[in-house]
Structure formats: C-alpha cells, structure tokens
Amino acid sequence: MTMIANEGAQEMRPRSELSARELFREVGAVLRMSEAEASALGDLPEDPEDDQTMVINMGPQHPSTHGVLRLMLELQGETVLRCKPIIGYLHTGMEKTAEQLTFMQGGTNVTRMDYLSPLNNELVFSLATEKLLGIDGDIPERAVWMRMLLSELNRMSSHLLFMATNGMDLGAVSMMIYGWREREEVLRFFQKVTGLRMNHNFIRPGGLAADLPAGWRDDVLRLLDMLPDRLEEYDVLMTGQPIWRERLQGVGVITPTEALALGATGPILRSTGVEWDLRRDMPYLHYDEVEFDVVVGTYGDAFDRYAIRLNEIRESMRIVRQILDRMPSGDYRIQDKKVTPPPRARIDESMEALIHHFKIFTEGFRVPEGEVYVGIESPRGEIGCYIASDGSPTPYRMHMRAPSFVNIQCLPHMMRGGLVADAVAVISSVDPVLGEVDR
Amino acid sequence: MGVVGDVLSDGLGGLSHNVITGRIEDLVKWARSRSSWPASFGLACCAIEMMATGAAHYDISRFGMEVFRASPRQADIMIVAGRVSQKMAPVLRQVYDQMMEPKWVISMGVCASSGGMFNNYAIVQGVDQIVPVDVYAPGCPPTPETLIHAIETLHGLIESGEIMRRREVTGAGADVHVEEIPATSVPVLLGSS
Amino acid sequence: MSAEVTTDGTEMSEDEVTLLHGCPLVDSRGQQVLFVSRDRYLEVLRLLTDEGFAMCVDLTAVDYSRFMTRELPDGVTAERFEVVVNLLDISARRRLRIRVQVPENDPSVPSLFDLHPGTEAMEREVFDMFGIAFSDHPDPSRILMPEDWIGHPLRKDYETGSIPVQFKGAPS
Numbered sequence: 001m002t003m004i005a006n007e008g009a010q011e012m013r014p015r016s017e018l019s020a021r022e023l024f025r026e027v028g029a030v031l032r033m034s035e036a037e038a039s040a041l042g043d044l045p046e047d048p049e050d051d052q053t054m055v056i057n058m059g060p061q062h063p064s065t066h067g068v069l070r071l072m073l074e075l076q077g078e079t080v081l082r083c084k085p086i087i088g089y090l091h092t093g094m095e096k097t098a099e100q101l102t103f104m105q106g107g108t109n110v111t112r113m114d115y116l117s118p119l120n121n122e123l124v125f126s127l128a129t130e131k132l133l134g135i136d137g138d139i140p141e142r143a144v145w146m147r148m149l150l151s152e153l154n155r156m157s158s159h160l161l162f163m164a165t166n167g168m169d170l171g172a173v174s175m176m177i178y179g180w181r182e183r184e185e186v187l188r189f190f191q192k193v194t195g196l197r198m199n200h201n202f203i204r205p206g207g208l209a210a211d212l213p214a215g216w217r218d219d220v221l222r223l224l225d226m227l228p229d230r231l232e233e234y235d236v237l238m239t240g241q242p243i244w245r246e247r248l249q250g251v252g253v254i255t256p257t258e259a260l261a262l263g264a265t266g267p268i269l270r271s272t273g274v275e276w277d278l279r280r281d282m283p284y285l286h287y288d289e290v291e292f293d294v295v296v297g298t299y300g301d302a303f304d305r306y307a308i309r310l311n312e313i314r315e316s317m318r319i320v321r322q323i324l325d326r327m328p329s330g331d332y333r334i335q336d337k338k339v340t341p342p343p344r345a346r347i348d349e350s351m352e353a354l355i356h357h358f359k360i361f362t363e364g365f366r367v368p369e370g371e372v373y374v375g376i377e378s379p380r381g382e383i384g385c386y387i388a389s390d391g392s393p394t395p396y397r398m399h400m401r402a403p404s405f406v407n408i409q410c411l412p413h414m415m416r417g418g419l420v421a422d423a424v425a426v427i428s429s430v431d432p433v434l435g436e437v438d439r
Numbered sequence: 440m441g442v443v444g445d446v447l448s449d450g451l452g453g454l455s456h457n458v459i460t461g462r463i464e465d466l467v468k469w470a471r472s473r474s475s476w477p478a479s480f481g482l483a484c485c486a487i488e489m490m491a492t493g494a495a496h497y498d499i500s501r502f503g504m505e506v507f508r509a510s511p512r513q514a515d516i517m518i519v520a521g522r523v524s525q526k527m528a529p530v531l532r533q534v535y536d537q538m539m540e541p542k543w544v545i546s547m548g549v550c551a552s553s554g555g556m557f558n559n560y561a562i563v564q565g566v567d568q569i570v571p572v573d574v575y576a577p578g579c580p581p582t583p584e585t586l587i588h589a590i591e592t593l594h595g596l597i598e599s600g601e602i603m604r605r606r607e608v609t610g611a612g613a614d615v616h617v618e619e620i621p622a623t624s625v626p627v628l629l630g631s632s
Numbered sequence: 633m634s635a636e637v638t639t640d641g642t643e644m645s646e647d648e649v650t651l652l653h654g655c656p657l658v659d660s661r662g663q664q665v666l667f668v669s670r671d672r673y674l675e676v677l678r679l680l681t682d683e684g685f686a687m688c689v690d691l692t693a694v695d696y697s698r699f700m701t702r703e704l705p706d707g708v709t710a711e712r713f714e715v716v717v718n719l720l721d722i723s724a725r726r727r728l729r730i731r732v733q734v735p736e737n738d739p740s741v742p743s744l745f746d747l748h749p750g751t752e753a754m755e756r757e758v759f760d761m762f763g764i765a766f767s768d769h770p771d772p773s774r775i776l777m778p779e780d781w782i783g784h785p786l787r788k789d790y791e792t793g794s795i796p797v798q799f800k801g802a803p804s
C-alpha cells in the first residue's frame with residue numbers, strides 16, 4: 001500500500017535520514033525523554049548494515065476495527081521503537097461545509113463527526129450557538145434534562161461499542177456479538193425518539209427537535225433492567241480472565257504528566273489517575289445536580305482504560321435513573337420566535353406562521369457577532385466547539401476540538417518500547433473515531 | 440435437478456437417482472451468490488451500520504457473508520461503506536485491484552454513492568468514479584435492512600447474470616478474462632488407469 | 633448552564649480593558665480572551681503555563697479576510713489571520729483563550745511545541761488548512777490533505793465546490 005498512498009513528508013522517515021538533533025526533536029520533546037536517552041536513540045550504528053530496524057506500515061485499510069487509521073512503525077525485532085500515525089484518510093471538509101450551512105442546519109453536519117456519539121456533537125454545537133445567541137440560560141428545564149438523558153444514553157451506547165471492538169481486536173470474538181447486541185437495544189430507543197439510529201440531528205439550537213414519545217420511560221427502564229446483568233456477563237467474560245488481563249495490563253502505559261502535556265482527555269487522562277471530567281469539574285446542563293462518580297485508573301494502561309469505560313456505563317446508568325426521577329414536564333424547546341419554528345398546528349392556521357417557518361428553515365436566524373468556545377465531556381474526552389460569527393445566519397468559522405484527534409497523538413507515546421503484537425490493543429484502548437480525527 | 444426424497448432421514452440414500460443433473464453455470468452462480476465474502480472496507484459512519492448488520496440482531500451470516508475478510512485477496516464483494524476522501528481514493532482503488540475476480544462492489548450510503556451532503560473539496564463525489572459499482576444502497580446511514588436489501592439485490596444480479604460478464608460490454612461488475620479453451624474431442628475415459 | 637468557569641476575580645478590575653501580562657484581557661460572553669501580539673506570544677504563553685494553564689486544549693485559526701470589521705480591543709490591529717489557542721488550568725478549573733493576530737503577508741507564528749507537545753498535530757492541521765507556518769515546528773508537513781495538494785482549504789478564498797478526483801499514478 002505504501003506505493004500508492006505515498007504521503008511524502010507526512011510519513012515516518014527512516015532513521016538514517018535524520019540527524020540526531022532532528023530525532024531528538026521528534027522523539028525527545030514529544031515523548032519527554034531524558035536528553036541522554038534521546039541522543040542514544042539518535043546514535044546510528046557506524047555501518048548502516050548494522051541497523052537492524054525496519055519500518056512497517058499498518059493501514060489505512062487494516063483489520064483492526066477502527067476505520068482508516070494508518071500507522072508507521074519502526075521495529076527492532078518485535079519491539080516498537082517509533083510510531084507515527086498518519087491521518088487524513090477520512091478528511092471530509094466538514095469545517096468548510098459548516099460555513100455554508102446555517103446554524104439551523106449545522107447539526108446535520110456536526111453529528112457526522114464522531115459517529116459513535118452523535119448526540120454529544122449536536123449538544124456541543126447547540127450549546128455554543130445558544131451561547132452566541134445569549135439564550136443559554138433560557139432553555140426550558142425539560143429540554144435540558146432531555147439533553148442529559150440522550151447524552152448519557154449515547155455515552156452508554158458508545159462505550160458498549162468500545163467493549164465490542166476492544167474484545168474483537170483482542171480476539172474475544174463473542175464479545176463483539178454481545179457488545180453489538182446491547183448497543184442495538186439503546187439504538188432502538190434512539191430510533192423511537194429521534195427516528196434515526198445514528199446521526200440524529202435531534203438536539204438543535206434552542207432545544208430539541210421533538211418531545212419524547214409516549215412510553216419512553218418504560219423503554220428506558222427496560223434498558224436499565226437489562227444492562228446490569230449483561231455487564232456482569234462482561235465481567236465474567238473479560239475482566240476476570242487471566243488471558244484478558246495478560247493482554248491488557250501494563251500495555252500502552254502513559255503517565256499523567258505525559259497525558260496532560262499531550263492534551264489527552266477522557267478515559268485516557270482518567271486512566272492515569274487524574275480526576276478530570278467536565279461533567280463534574282466544569283458542569284454544563286444540570287450535571288451539578290446529579291450524583292455520580294468520576295472513575296479513575298491508577299496505572300494508565302490499556303486495562304485501566306477498559307475498566308474505566310466499563311464502569312462509566314454503570315455510572316451513566318446511575319445518572320439516567322436520576323434523570324428519570326427528575327424529568328420535568330414542560331416545553332422541549334425555547335419559545336423564542338427568533339430561533340424556534342412555530343408549532344406544526346399553527347402552520348395550518350396562520351399564514352404568518354407558515355412564512356415564519358419557511359424563513360427559519362431557508363434563511364436561518366441571525367446570530368450576533370462574536371466567538372465562543374464550549375467544551376463538554378463526550379465518551380472520548382473533551383469535545384469542544386469554537387464558533388466565530390460575523391452576524392450572518394451561517395457560522396463564519398466553526399471548529400471542533402475533537403478528542404480523538406488529540407488522543408491519537410498519544411499513540412507514539414504508548415507504543416514506544418512495546419511489542420508490535422500489542423499495537424492493536426493500544427489502538428483499541430484509545431478508542432479513536434476516525435470521522436472525528438479527520439473531520 | 441435430481442429428485443430428492445427424504446434427505447433428512449435417509450441421507451443421500453433418499454435420492455431416487457444418484458445423479459443430479461443441471462447446468463454447471465447455475466451451480467456456479469448459486470454457489471457464488473451464497474458465499475460471497477465481503478472485504479471489510481469500513482470508512483465512516485456507514486461502516487458502523489455495516490458492522491451492525493454483521494452482529495447478532497441482523498445476522499448477515501444468513502446470507503453467507505459473515506466472513507469479513509481483512510485481506511482483499513480473499514474477498515468477493517467490496518462494500519464501500521462511507522465517504523471516500525481524495526486521500527483515500529487511490530487506496531480504495533488499490534484494494535479493489537487486489538481483489539480476485541469475480542468481484543462486485545456495493546456502494547453503501549449517499550456519501551459513497553454521490554458525495555452526499557459533503558459536496559466539497561475533500562470528498563470524492565461518488566465512488567463510481569473510481570470503481571465500477573453494482574448496487575447502490577441509499578440512506579445516510581442505510582439501515583441494516585437497507586444493506587441487506589442491497590445484498591439481496593446483488594445476489595439476484597449474481598444469480599441472473601452471466602458468470603463471465605465483461606466490463607467492456609456492460610460497463611459494470613465482474614471483470615473476468617478467460618482464455619477460451621476450445622473443446623477437444625478426446626474422450627475422458629473413467630476407470631481406465 | 634454555562635460550561636465555563638471564569639477566571640477568578642484577581643485579574644479582573646473595574647475598567648473596561650484589563651491587562652494580563654501587558655496584554656488586553658477581554659470578557660466575551662463570560663469567557664476570558666487574551667489578545668497577545670505575535671512577538672510576545674511565546675513569552676506570554678510561557679508565563680501562563682507557569683501560572684497553571686498547563687494544558688493546551690485546542691489550537692486553531694480563523695481566516696478573517698471577509699470580516700475585517702470585527703470587534704477588537706484598543707491597540708490591537710485586525711489582521712487577516714487569527715490563531716486561537718484554548719488553555720485550561722486543571723487545578724483552578726478555568727479556561728483562557730488566546731487570540732493572536734497574524735498578518736497575511738507573513739503568515740507565521742512560533743511553534744508551541746516546546747511548551748505543549750500536544751499542539752504538534754494541531755499546528756500541522758492549521759498549517760494544512762490555512763497555510764500558517766509555525767517556525768521551529770519539528771515536523772512541518774500537511775496532516776489531513778494529501779501531501780501534494782495545492783492550496784489551503786479553509787482559507788476564505790478557497791472554493792468549496794467539488795473537484796475532479798485526483799489520482800496519483802494509480803493503475804486504472
């Protein structure tokens with residue numbers, strides 16, 4: 001594959017083409033090695049024949065279930081010396097497309113970034129837009145709680161999918177089937193609520209697209225009843241298994257200092273023992289009113305990341321239960337003529353309502369000048385939305401701070417010194433979504 | 440085809456004749472359509488739905504397709520699931536070229552079929568610019584039901600089509616080039632050593 | 633419902649424009665924005681890092697060529713590009729946004745790599761999308777587009793429309 005997908009300077013260059021200083025820049029500063037260690041790495045054997053390293057290419061189309069990530073690994077025997085992720089194979093130009101779509105349509109676009117947690121993407125986009133509009137304090141209570149409900153259920157479905165792919169990558173194929181089975185149940189609920197299984201475009205600036213359907217509470221309760229047993233099953237199947245532990249413990253270790261320096265967030269940062277969860281530390285929606293624990297690890301290895309995600313499903317279920325208790329009645333979107341289309345019933349009666357409806361959907365609404373950054377906790381870490389507006393109905397610039405994009409830069413770090421056979425385990429434990437990495 | 444008796448209880452003894460006749464072409468087409476292994480070519484959101492189709496609820500193995508091959512050499516069908524970027528296009532083409540004949544392509548989702556909502560600099564506006572597509576599955580993402588329908592359609596195409604279609608003529612599908620070996624009149628004698 | 637925790641009051645005073653390390657600090661919708669000149673960029677960021685803003689969450693840029701009339705504090709001249717850096721202070725739970733004006737005729741900014749190694753990929757992305765060079769960057773190459781791509785897609789003068797497929801010598 002290297003022959004055609006030749007990306008020139010983006011690729012990892014062989015050691016012999018680098019001076020020791022360049023190598024120190026590349027390996028030393030990023031990896032925070034000691035200078036002596038780094039310069040030892042740069043020492044080339046006198047005779048190029050003695051250079052026993054080999055550069056191999058993984059991807060972009062490769063067996064592990066994470067899309068089109070491409071890695072170049074430098075190996076010495078079975079040990080990984082260097083690793084460089086090469087991305088962009090799924091670059092969709094979404095940030096450019098966002099400049100063409102109105103704020104009303106923007107959700108359609110952003111929801112396709114992190115396609116495993118679409119509702120969180122929409123949420124952060126809506127929160128940023130609302131902040132620009134200055135209506136972020138006026139969203140009806142029910143809408144806020146509904147957003148939380150959907151966001152938490154989405155976290156569960158995303159982590160369930162991680163369970164499946166992580167199992168698959170490590171050879172626990174039955175886990176693949178189980179994880180998807182459970183995720184499917186959550187998707188059924190989403191389908192009932194939003195009409196779609198994925199890419200919902202349901203959370204919109206000003207509220208949500210529709211109210212919860214009749215019987216939603218029973219559906220959620222059924223989910224909550226079903227999941228604990230199934231999670232126990234995962235524990236039996238994986239957590240306690242010596243093979244599983246052997247395969248994950250001590251693999252892909254990262255220290256808190258490194259994780260912070262690299263800007264990693266989410267389960268990766270938490271696996272190193274840093275308690276940082278935006279839901280708790282910089283609460284948005286009503287996360288300050290619900291009770292939940294932030295799950296942290298100790299060793300920063302792949303097993304910690306697995307365990308954190310598994311337990312985050314349990315924490316999410318806890319939050320969902322509290323949301324069920326507290327879900328108020330009321331409106332599911334803000335009744336602000338500027339951003340909300342008129343109710344369907346009024347369109348049939350009044351000409352003004354029809355025109356208003358038409359205008360909102362064709363022209364969109366104007367958003368005051370300014371720029372905001374809003375960050376929330378997605379299943380993969382901090383997802384942030386930066387919008388600059390010039391006062392027109394379309395964003396002047398929309399940028400997403402994608403957690404996977406940053407987390408994936410930890411790969412070289414986690415892999416250095418590990419075995420090539422563990423590479424897949426490490427990639428899997430980072431749980432990147434390439435749609436979000438490349439946008 | 441031969442007359443089959445109670446195969447379940449009698450086994451092959453239940454065949455009233457121990458010879459089944461039929462056209463080899465039918466047999467080949469039937470066999471091909473019933474075990475067409477897909478190459479796992481997941482790109483974006485659609486790939487998730489493709490994997491969901493392979494999982495318990497939708498169980499793609501009912502169609503003999505559960506074996507997603509990582510190596511294109513072992514695959515018969517390429518399901519292009521997701522948006523194809525300009526950077527990915529050459530890779531996609533290479534994977535297609537590496538697949539063995541006969542091979543088919545399903546373009547899954549509007550992104551693969553037409554670029555979908557991403558009409559911009561980054562996305563190839565339709566994967567049929569790169570590889571010949573047999574079946575287009577609409578939707579964003581197509582639900583597993585839609586994908587299964589596309590697969591069924593493709594099976595129908597495989598079963599009704601000629602086993603050796605030539606792309607120069609039809610412009611699509613399997614590109615098989617066989618040298619014709621003229622029939623010889625030398626009889627094959629069975630049982631003679 | 634604000635997702636932000638504002639900087640604690642110490643740096644804020646009553647006047648309109650407060651200064652932090654000699655740079656105008658503006659409150660924009662409850663978020664702290666610091667306008668740093670390009671010459672002092674590295675220096676100020678180093679000071680901020682020592683002050684606790686140890687994590688660089690995001691680095692991006694905006695091409696303001698169609699919106700030069702945007703509101704800026706006194707003493708800051710609008711330039712075509714702006715590099716936007718989002719910093720996070722984990723222990724004090726506060727954020728700070730840095731905006732740096734970058735002129736069109738010399739689009740280059742010092743790299744933050746030595747301070748925040750995590751910006752390596754983000755700076756490459758900004759280079760790829762906007763053509764802003766980061767001096768002293770260890771690996772100044774494109775990251776999202778193919779290496780031989782021409783142009784920087786997120787610039788405002790770059791057309792959005794679809795373009796014919798480009799092959800790089802693939803066998804047909």
Ligand code: SF4
Nearest residue numbers: 484548549550579580
């Ligand atoms: S068609 Fe829709 S679901 Fe499929 S890749 Fe494109 S955006 Fe994603």
